[in-house]
Amino acid sequence: MGARLGTLAAALAAFAALALLGRMLPNWLVLVATLAFAKGLVALGLVVLMRGGLVSFGQGIFFCTGAYAAGLAMRSLGLSDAVLLVALGGVAALVLGLIIAPLLAGYRGIFFATLTLALSMIAYGILDKTYSLGGSDGINLHAPSFLGYRPPSSQAVSYALFVLTSLTTVVAAALCRIHFDSLRGLLSLAARDNEIRVEYLGASVRRVSGVNFAIAALLGGVGGALSALSLGHIDPDFTFWTTSGEFVFLAILSGYASVAAVFFASLIVELVRSFSSQYFPNTWQGALGIFLLLVILFLPQGLGSLVQRRRRASAKPVRVAEPVPAESGQ
Amino acid sequence: MNLAAAILVDGLIDASWLFIVAVGLTLVFGVLNILNFAHGSLYAVGAYAAASAAGWYYGGQIGPAFFGYFVMLGAALLVAVAIGPLLERGVLRLFYRRDEVVLVLVTYALFLILEDATKLIWGVDPYYAYEPYGLLGNVSLFGLSYVGYDFALIALALVTGLLLWLGLNRTITGKVILAVIHDRDVSGAMGVNVNRVFVLAFTFGVFLAALGGAFTAPKISVQPGISISVILLSFAVVVIGGLGSVEGAAIAALIVGLARSAAIHLMPSAELFIVYLVMALVLALRPEGLFQRTTLRKI
Numbered sequence: 001m002g003a004r005l006g007t008l009a010a011a012l013a014a015f016a017a018l019a020l021l022g023r024m025l026p027n028w029l030v031l032v033a034t035l036a037f038a039k040g041l042v043a044l045g046l047v048v049l050m051r052g053g054l055v056s057f058g059q060g061i062f063f064c065t066g067a068y069a070a071g072l073a074m075r076s077l078g079l080s081d082a083v084l085l086v087a088l089g090g091v092a093a094l095v096l097g098l099i100i101a102p103l104l105a106g107y108r109g110i111f112f113a114t115l116t117l118a119l120s121m122i123a124y125g126i127l128d129k130t131y132s133l134g135g136s137d138g139i140n141l142h143a144p145s146f147l148g149y150r151p152p153s154s155q156a157v158s159y160a161l162f163v164l165t166s167l168t169t170v171v172a173a174a175l176c177r178i179h180f181d182s183l184r185g186l187l188s189l190a191a192r193d194n195e196i197r198v199e200y201l202g203a204s205v206r207r208v209s210g211v212n213f214a215i216a217a218l219l220g221g222v223g224g225a226l227s228a229l230s231l232g233h234i235d236p237d238f239t240f241w242t243t244s245g246e247f248v249f250l251a252i253l254s255g256y257a258s259v260a261a262v263f264f265a266s267l268i269v270e271l272v273r274s275f276s277s278q279y280f281p282n283t284w285q286g287a288l289g290i291f292l293l294l295v296i297l298f299l300p301q302g303l304g305s306l307v308q309r310r311r312r313a314s315a316k317p318v319r320v321a322e323p324v325p326a327e328s329g330q
Numbered sequence: 331m332n333l334a335a336a337i338l339v340d341g342l343i344d345a346s347w348l349f350i351v352a353v354g355l356t357l358v359f360g361v362l363n364i365l366n367f368a369h370g371s372l373y374a375v376g377a378y379a380a381a382s383a384a385g386w387y388y389g390g391q392i393g394p395a396f397f398g399y400f401v402m403l404g405a406a407l408l409v410a411v412a413i414g415p416l417l418e419r420g421v422l423r424l425f426y427r428r429d430e431v432v433l434v435l436v437t438y439a440l441f442l443i444l445e446d447a448t449k450l451i452w453g454v455d456p457y458y459a460y461e462p463y464g465l466l467g468n469v470s471l472f473g474l475s476y477v478g479y480d481f482a483l484i485a486l487a488l489v490t491g492l493l494l495w496l497g498l499n500r501t502i503t504g505k506v507i508l509a510v511i512h513d514r515d516v517s518g519a520m521g522v523n524v525n526r527v528f529v530l531a532f533t534f535g536v537f538l539a540a541l542g543g544a545f546t547a548p549k550i551s552v553q554p555g556i557s558i559s560v561i562l563l564s565f566a567v568v569v570i571g572g573l574g575s576v577e578g579a580a581i582a583a584l585i586v587g588l589a590r591s592a593a594i595h596l597m598p599s600a601e602l603f604i605v606y607l608v609m610a611l612v613l614a615l616r617p618e619g620l621f622q623r624t625t626l627r628k629i
Contacts, residue, residue, distance in 0.1 A: 055431040103614060110365060110430045111617055114569045118610045121562070125603025241562065245438055252435050282454070286446030289439040296436055297424055 004178055011174035014260075018166040027155050031230065032270050034162045037169045038226035040266035043250035044176055044259065045219030051180065051256045052212045053192030057113040058120030059247045062093040062220025064127070064239035067228035069093070069221070071139050082144035082164055086225040093221020094214060101213050105206060108195075120239045127236035138235025141228060158230070165226050172219060173259045179215070180259070188212055253295055255302015265303055335472035337591050343480045345587025346487035347546045351560060352567035353494060353579045354538025360511040360574030361531035363430060364422065367437040369539050370561025371444035372413065376540025377547040377556065378452045379405040384459035384548070398462050402547070406540035414533030422532070423525075441557070449554055456553035463548035479548065486545060490538070491580055498576065507531055511574060562602070563590075566609045572619030581620060 022030055042063050049056055066089030073079045073088050100119060107115055128136045143157045146164065151157040179185045191198045191205045198205050228234045237243060246269075254265040269288075276284030299305055355369045383405040387398050417440065425436050466478030498504035509517040510527045518524045542560075550556065567586050571578025586605055593604040612620060 057434075107613075107617060110434070110573070111613065113431055113434065114365075114565070115610065115613045118566070118569075118606045118613065121606040122603060122610060125600065125606065129599040129603070248435060249438070252432065282449045283446050285442045289442030289446075292439040292442075293421065293436065296428075296432060296439070300428070 003181065007174050007177045011170040014173075015166055015170040018170070019163050022159055022162045022166070027158060030158050030162045032274055033267060034158065034165045034230045035227060036267040036270035037165045037263055038223045038230060039247070039250065039270070040263040041169060041172055041223035041226070042220045043247050043254065043266060044172060044262045045216030045223075046247050046251040047254065047256045047259075047262055048176060048179070048188075048212050048219070049216045050251055051185070051192060052188035052209050053195075054108070054112050054209060054212070055248060055251075056116040056216070056244070057241070057248060058116030058118070058239075058244050059216065059220055060239040060241070060244035061116070061120035061123050062097060062217045063224035063227070063243065063247070064120075064123060064234075064236070065093040065096050066090060066221030066224025067234045067238050068127070068133070068224075070225035070228050071141050071234040072133070074141055074144070075139060080142070080145050081148075082146050082161065082229055085144060085229065086164070086168065086222055089225025089228070090218050090222040093224065094218045096221075097214050097217025101210055104213070105210070117241060117244065120244055121241060123239045124236050124241075127239065134235065136236060138233055138237075141232050141234065143232070144229050161226070161230050165230070168222060168226065169263060172222070173263070176215075177259050180256075184208060184211060249292060253292065253302060255299070255304040257301055258304030261302065261304030261306075332472060332474070333595060336474055337588065337595050339471060339474070339476065340591035340594070341584070341588035342484055343476075343587075344591055345583045346484040347542050348563060348567055348587055349487045349580055349583035350490050350545075351539055351542035352564040352571070352583055353491065353576055354535040354542070355564050356568045356571065356574055356576065356579045357494075357538070358532055358535035359568065361507060362418075362422070362426075362528055363514075364433045364437060365430070365565075365568075365573070366535070367434060367561060368417075368440040368444055369437075369535070369564060370557035370559075371441050371448065372409070372536050372539035373543040373560045373564075374448055374552075374557040375413065375444065376406050376409050376543030377550075377552045378448060378457060378543075379409050379540070380544030380547045381457040381459040381552045382452070384462060385457070388459075388461040395461070395465055398465070402462065402544045403541070406537060406544040409540040410533050410537030414536040415529050417536070418529050418532040423528075441561075445554070445557065452552075454554055456551040457547075458551055459548045461548070483545060490541070491576075494576060503530070559602075563605060566605045569619055570609050570612045572621035575619070575621035578619060578621030 022033070025033070042059055045062070046056065046059050069092035070085040070089040073085055079085060079088075104112060104115060127133060133139070143151070143154065144161075145151075146160045149160070151160050187198060187203050187208050190201075190203075191208055195205045198208075224238060227238075250262065250266050250269060253269070254261040272288070273284070276287065280287070295303070351369070351373055355366060358364060358366050358369070380402040383401050384398055387393070387401045388395075421440065422433075422436070425433055428436075463477065463479050466482055469476045469478050469481060496504075498508055506517070506522055507527055507530070509520075509522060510524055510531075514524060517527075563586065567579060567582045570585060571580070571582030585608060589604050589608050590601060593600045
């Protein structure tokens, strides 16, 4: 119980610090951070899935669903409240996740990855040609309001969005931390190591994976809605495979040892992108590729393992057994 | 009737180059257990190399026109020999004991690197190598006119498939490769030099990608971005056929080629959509693809 309170306190402190920092940072940085955190939420969902041994190469479908749900509600229903739109985006993605979860339940490893990829590309194909939803050009969104507050300037809008995104982020991060340390969260790790053992111990892998998948869908939708509002634009690229690939990239980069690492990784990547795409338009993707290779090679557990290593080194000398990597079968 | 014939012929032409590229992808997966995202980039490198080589050959009037095809073949071979061992020994080797999905991400990183490398080497302007395309004249079929080169592509795909099948099933090296596909550890224990098989198979996979690129180069304008549509299509072909299955790749290339040409003729907007729809349907009915053997589950 104490650990949970500690997590919540840390989350509150982080939120206060972020909100204060956002006041001081220049506007462009606030925009970059908002987008980074929004994408980090999607990647966090992927981390939840990955702890259970599943990797989706089509997480863009939830990101896109959240974005389009928010965007269409704004355009067609005239809703403009950001909190409501973000909630709507999350719920829409969750519903979609619950619909396709039974279809995906029997798949593991590379088959799960490719089938999710196929589903997200189908969504891309549909959106790309549905002209009533903007086709490949997408839809432009106007500035949202916040629980009745209408920010007077575009800078105030981006700050308000940043605060909303930060709040969502720290809440999601804290809840995920609590989930990771709970029984079901720990079962995910066990299922990742060996599903058959978990089944024989009397737990349902299917239920564990299902819950993880639903969490990932919800976070994907929330991240998508926040991204849509902060970019002011939605288009089918939200569910293109490169977008999904970026989330996998973030999730692998950060690893599942630390929740905060996801958002640090996302912030770094977003900053690198905005600088390098401006100054080195033809080489920055290659540099990103080299960076990714080096991280996978030297930090197999992701950036988060750096934090964990230090924590373990300074903690009381209780040996926690490292999970033995399963023998690769073939 | 005319429409059906057009769909059939276009589908066959499409399936031919798709098969050449996809069978390389499936072979690499079979042997190395890597779903190579960079395969599309290798296709692009092959296309660029062939376009440059053809430009050099025809621009300088160096020899008889037909010999240009061998120059393109040579370009693909050169790409394979130069890049294949380098990537396998230099990069992939370091990641073999990792998870399948992490390996996909490693090749995704390679894809990003290769994309920018091709931009650095060949620039961002398109290349054209139209001379070889017109060389074989036109063929009239069902009242429609087709370029002869497209039928040569079908022949090339058939020859490639046949040679590959013979090579795998009728030679010692091929049987060793099949043994490694079946069980890496046991073949190693039986004295097979698994590392050598890996280099060989990966280089051959690169060659097939480059070959596909080299011989489609005359049909298209070679420019940045061609790798993406190719990897998406060959990915679908390989998954539909069953990862690692050569026969599956052939059937799946036919299915995808026909579905795509039917979509282009009947409903142009559904071109990419239909491929992934087929893939999702096949996966929903046969989770391991059409031709995947059942594998033992090791606990």
